[in-house]
Amino acid sequence: MPGIILLSGGLDSTVALALHLEKNVVDLALTFDYGQRANQREISAARSIAEHYHIPHKVVPLPFLQEQTFSALVNRSEGLPLMELSDLDDLDGQAQKSARQVWVPNRNGLFLNIAAVYAENMGDGAVLITGFNSEEAATFPDNSLEFMAAMNICFTFSTQNQVTIVSETSIYSKKEIVREGLRLHVPFEHIWSCYESEERVCGQCESCLRLKRALLANGAQGLVTQLFGFQ
Template sequence: MKAIAVLSGGLDCCVAASVYARDYDIHAITFNYGQKAFNQELKASRAICEKMGFTHSVIDLPWLAEISDSTLNTSEDIPEVEINDLDNLEKSLKTADSVWVPARNTVFTAIAASYAESIGAEIIIVGWDKEEAATFPDNSKEFLESFNELFKVGSPIDIEIKAPAIDLDKDEIVKLGAEVNAPMELSYSCYKGFEKHCGVCESCMRRKRGFKKAGLEDLTHYEK
């Protein structure tokens, strides 16, 4: 059986792909949309794919970089947060708005569907999760279910998006990763794109807290 995995190199998608690694021949795709962290995301994605035996492709989306005013791919500073800000919905929504890339997951998933049809893959694996769905609607269960309904209408083959973390918070994702032997130590979550995780952007802070709450060793190297 074949699968397409949308792999940014991050913690969530690393764990998600690892859940299906035993049962599927996985072709991972990584997107370059001009994000500051692309080089580190690519390094992480390649390392994960080499470790797990996945086929890997990179897809350049220069047009998405051109139309996006997200702090992820402009010269604007990426917000830094405190640990207590993570559960403050008002502050988290402001951060989410700052890093939002127009229709990113919609675009990525549509392209993944093209790849799935081309190789006869049965599933598309994504790292969407409950914790981030609170501020990113394209991580939500409703978004997942809607896209799967779309595939039933719009694809000539049976394709289903699989999001094993859709009901999980970050600490639960870390625990799941440990259960499936996901190479989480190879993943990269930082928005800023430093060689080491910055440790202060929201993505880094959620990663830090996830490992701490899970009670598992965090092998990530942080600047702060």
């Protein structure tokens, strides 16, 4: 069964890749460059992870998406939303506000449709592997099981070989994803889960905080120190 991993270089897609590889093969890793702040960091991380698992890696540039995106995730003149750990579960407040500020128009829908072009050329039974998760689905609906099911219906019409999306992480929280990553000896030292692209992760954006909280919940203090320093 041919497989393509949509690999951002972050926690979720990396663990999704490792979980899929337990029973299946992955033929290609795709990383999308749409001018996001952390694009070079994400590309470097994804390349290192693909090399770790001996998978060919391709970067797909999407300059038009950068032109059509005004969120703080791309627009460097806008300040990124900074949060506290206590804000992460404030789904009607700070967490929802953060999600709106970094929303990129139809990002996951676009990524999946582009990846499906590659997958259709791979033959019957091709799958797209994503790092969707239940925690972020609460504020990012394009991470949800419902979104994945809807896209799979679309692919029955738009691909001749019935490309499908799979996501072993989709039912997991970040804590559970880290748990699985530790079990599978995922190379956490290679991942980049920060909205920024500095020398070290910022430690205050939503993505950083969700990773930090999940690591601490799994007793991985050593990884917290390694990835975040003494923040």
